Amino acid sequence: MSDLRDLYQEVILDHSKRPRNFHAIADATRKAEGYNPLCGDRETVYLVLEGDRVRDVAFQGAGCAISTASASMMTESVKGKTRAEAEALFARFHELITGKNGEAGSKASSKSDSPELGKLEVFSGVREYPVRVKCATLPWHTLKAALDSEGAPAVVSTESEGPNAESGGA
Amino acid sequence: MSATTTTSTSTVAPEPRAARTYDVDAIRRDFPILSTRVYGKPLVYLDNAASAQKPMAVIEAEQRVYESLYANIHRGVHYLSVHATDAYDAARETARAFLNAESAHEIIFVRGTTEAVNLVAQTYGRQNVGAGDEVLITALEHHSNIVPWQLLCEEKGARLAVAPIDDSGALELGAFEKMLSPKTRIVSVAHLSNALGTILPVRRIVELAHARGIPVFVDGAQAAPRMPVDVRALDVDFYAFSSHKIYGPTGVGVLYGKTALLEAMPPYQGGGDMIRSVTFEKTTFNDLPYKFEAGTPNIAGGIAFGAALDYVNRLGLTAIEAHEHDLLAYATAALSEIAGLTIVGTAREKAGVLSFVLEGVHPHDIGTVLDREGIAIRTGHHCAQPVMDRFGLPATARASFGLYNTRDEVDALVAGIHKVIGMFR
Numbered sequence: 001m002s003d004l005r006d007l008y009q010e011v012i013l014d015h016s017k018r019p020r021n022f023h024a025i026a027d028a029t030r031k032a033e034g035y036n037p038l039c040g041d042r043e044t045v046y047l048v049l050e051g052d053r054v055r056d057v058a059f060q061g062a063g064c065a066i067s068t069a070s071a072s073m074m075t076e077s078v079k080g081k082t083r084a085e086a087e088a089l090f091a092r093f094h095e096l097i098t099g100k101n102g103e104a105g106s107k108a109s110s111k112s113d114s115p116e117l118g119k120l121e122v123f124s125g126v127r128e129y130p131v132r133v134k135c136a137t138l139p140w141h142t143l144k145a146a147l148d149s150e151g152a153p154a155v156v157s158t159e160s161e162g163p164n165a166e167s168g169g170a
Numbered sequence: 171m172s173a174t175t176t177t178s179t180s181t182v183a184p185e186p187r188a189a190r191t192y193d194v195d196a197i198r199r200d201f202p203i204l205s206t207r208v209y210g211k212p213l214v215y216l217d218n219a220a221s222a223q224k225p226m227a228v229i230e231a232e233q234r235v236y237e238s239l240y241a242n243i244h245r246g247v248h249y250l251s252v253h254a255t256d257a258y259d260a261a262r263e264t265a266r267a268f269l270n271a272e273s274a275h276e277i278i279f280v281r282g283t284t285e286a287v288n289l290v291a292q293t294y295g296r297q298n299v300g301a302g303d304e305v306l307i308t309a310l311e312h313h314s315n316i317v318p319w320q321l322l323c324e325e326k327g328a329r330l331a332v333a334p335i336d337d338s339g340a341l342e343l344g345a346f347e348k349m350l351s352p353k354t355r356i357v358s359v360a361h362l363s364n365a366l367g368t369i370l371p372v373r374r375i376v377e378l379a380h381a382r383g384i385p386v387f388v389d390g391a392q393a394a395p396r397m398p399v400d401v402r403a404l405d406v407d408f409y410a411f412s413s414h415k416i417y418g419p420t421g422v423g424v425l426y427g428k429t430a431l432l433e434a435m436p437p438y439q440g441g442g443d444m445i446r447s448v449t450f451e452k453t454t455f456n457d458l459p460y461k462f463e464a465g466t467p468n469i470a471g472g473i474a475f476g477a478a479l480d481y482v483n484r485l486g487l488t489a490i491e492a493h494e495h496d497l498l499a500y501a502t503a504a505l506s507e508i509a510g511l512t513i514v515g516t517a518r519e520k521a522g523v524l525s526f527v528l529e530g531v532h533p534h535d536i537g538t539v540l541d542r543e544g545i546a547i548r549t550g551h552h553c554a555q556p557v558m559d560r561f562g563l564p565a566t567a568r569a570s571f572g573l574y575n576t577r578d579e580v581d582a583l584v585a586g587i588h589k590v591i592g593m594f595r
Contacts, residue, residue: 004542008535008593017530017594039534040551040564062564064532065594132538 006125007132008065011073016065021058021075028056030149034142036134039064043071045142052082057143064135070123071139077120083147089115090140097126097136192489198574200225200481211544214579219364219392219523219570220548222417224478231477232419235470242466244443258469261476262459265424268479269409270400275458276432278425279467283391284314286410286425287358289462290387291318293435294408295356301327304353306384308346308370309335309560310363313553315389319358328355335560339366340517347378354379357386361393361409365554365568366515367498367523369393376405385431391415395572396494396522398487401426417573418478419471425462432458439464482573490573494522497571501580508587510595514566525552525566528587531594533567539593540567543586 025031025046034043043061047054057079059071078086092115094100126136198204203223206213215223235257241250243258259274266274280286295318299305305319309332316330323330331354333346341359350357357379362369372388379386385407390399394411401409408431413422427435437444437455441464446454455461482490501524505511510529528536537549548568551558558564569583 004539004593007538013594038550039532040555040558041532042564062532064534066535068532129538132534135534 003125003128007129009122009125011119011122012065012069015069015072019059019068019072021072021079022060023058024060025056025058030146032142032146032149034061034138034145036063036067036138038134041067041135041138043067043139043142045071045139045146047143047146049083049147052084054078054081054083054086059139059142063138066123066126066132066135067138070136071142073120073122074139074143077118078143085115086147087144089117089120090144092117093120093123093140094137096121097123097133099127192485192493194493194574194576197485198576200227201574202226202229204574208544208546209542214543214545214582216569216571216575216579216583217546217548218395218572218575219415219552219568221414221420222395222572223574224417224419225481227481228418228474228478232470232474235473239473240470243469244460254469254473257473257476258467261472261479264476264479268394268399268483269424269426270402271426272402273429276426276429278427278432278459278462279472280410280423280425280462281421281468282412282414282423283389283410284318284412286408286423287315287387287389288318289425289438290356290358290408290410290427291322293438293462294385294431295319295322296326297434297436299323299326299328299355302353303328303355304331304351305329306331306333306346306349306354306357308333308341308359310339310341310366310368310370310554310557311358311360312364312389312391313555314391315358315360316556329353332556335366335368338517339363339368339515339557340519341368341370341375343371343374343378346375350378350382350384352382354382354384357384358389359386360389360391361399362390362396362521362523363515363554363557364392364523364570365525365552365557365566366517367520367525368515368517369397369519369521371519372404372406380405392522395482395490396487397491407431413471413475413478416478416482418475419468421468422471422475429458432462435462437464438462441465443467485573491521493573494571494575497575497577497580498522498524500577501569501571501583504580504584505587508584508591510591511587514561514563523568523570525568527563527566528590531590533565535594536567536587536590539590540583540586543582543589545583545586547583 028046029049030047032045041063046058048056057075201223239254241254243255262274262277265277319330331349333349334342336342359370361372376386387408388406390409390411395416407428409426414420444456444461444464446456512527514525533549550565
């Protein structure tokens with residue numbers, strides 16, 4: 001039970017019960033829908049990009065405690081960040097919850113500006129539950145899809161994908 | 171194995187009759203995996219609708235094949251091939267008797283129920299379903315009884331018609347009957363819903379369809395382990411089930427078909443064993459059932475599948491059905507007491523499966539918390555997304571019972587659910 005509390009930390013339970021930025025954005029410049037076919041969960045991420053920067057971000061949908069809390073905390077974490085910063089944060093987050101510390105990809109992203117995870121550290125317990133990794137990454141993949149979606153000004157940055165970004169692992 | 175001598179230290183108290191005729195403690199000892207501990211807790215395996223555990227008799231049967239009986243079948247004149255063939259054919263006869271089919275050649279060995287549906291769709295279906303025709307299924311089907319027909323309909327320009335279910339998860343028989351049309355070429359229904367536990371009125375469905383000259387395929391994957399099935403009494407045209415859900419190995423299953431239908435159908439796959447003679451100009455196909463069994467089959471698995479049916483027969487499906495009915499009734503009553511819990515699937519005729527949702531808690535979180543209590547349930551859409559859509563749910567939690575489950579395990583489930591509630595509310 002103590003290990004269950006490692007997964008379901010108070011902060012996570014709080015965000016799952018009272019998700020922040022849980023609404024649609026009428027004038028979103030981009031949006032994407034994420035879908036986990038394993039559990040049927042769907043989440044929509046709304047973005048207002050101002051140049052290269054996330055001016056506003058919100059989400060809607062139904063998911064488990066892990067995916068809802070992850071989406072909620074993600075919106076708080078990436079608001080105000082540049083696209084590159086948001087993607088770097090996802091890469092760090094992915095390393096945290098899969099336990100892989102992206103050493104293999106370090107030559108690709110050799111820059112040393114590893115972003116601070118801050119509150120997102122509470123998701124470290126997910127790594128002990130490999131089948132739940134996809135729950136935690138669903139909102140982030142959706143965010144990335146929204147960032148990558150076309151139709152916005154020519155800001156699209158050069159970057160390559162995060163080292164482990166494509167799959168939720170295990 | 172361990173022949174425990176009954177040392178009567180004191181006269182054994184008279185047990186209730188049910189307990190004596192159906193000794194679940196003794197049955198549990200036949201299944202080695204049930205003594206597993208999970209995170210330090212005794213395993214409570216309530217995911218039998220996904221796959222059932224295997225008794226020692228099945229494990230040993232498969233091992234015995236490889237130790238002393240193994241060779242390819244239907245081919246060799248040598249000792250081992252003859253004996254392996256005999257054992258494999260014996261399993262076919264066991265399956266025939268299990269379904270009360272008329273002849274063993276009506277028993278086609280396949281990889282499982284999924285392959286059986288595909289086989290019929292790709293042979294009978296391609297031969298008989300044309301542009302503008304219809305295939306009629308129900309709204310509670312497993313994906314494996316939807317997608318093969320969808321593929322067929324796309325190929326042929328036919329339409330997949332879906333008979334509705336009501337809010338309890340029961341088939342709306344009146345609507346079903348109305349949907350039987352002159353265009354309907356085949357009806358394909360589950361005998362027992364894997365997501366809701368609904369038992370379909372197969373006998374009645376067959377009567378309605380046959381009155382219009384339409385054959386009926388029945389997906390018996392969930393029913394065969396849980397209730398006696400008599401294909402002649404039901405008068406079904408096709409019936410399929412999987413070994414792994416009836417305590418046998420994976421990768422084996424049965425397609426039953428009436429002789430006349432099977433004989434009129436083209437082969438499914440080409441290869442060895444399904445032919446009588448081959449030249450580059452012309453191939454003559456083998457007799458039933460071999461016409462549908464191309465290639466070397468799962469020999470050891472098939473023989474061990476026979477052992478699984480023997481095991482189930484020894485306990486008796488009527489007794490198993492009664493035991494699981496008791497568990498379902500007990501669990502339904504217990505779960506109904508839990509505030510905020512809703513049972514999904516409340517048809518009057520139910521068996522084996524208890525799907526539920528908990529207000530404010532996603533099924534995945536239920537599953538994770540229960541897992542840490544040693545309780546294995548299924549969470550998700552149960553390969554029946556249209557059923558989930560019908561009830562407006564992304565997913566449910568599902569406990570499903572097997573012949574070895576106990577009321578104590580239901581109690582553990584209830585305690586686990588209270589733990590979930592304590593954590594998330």
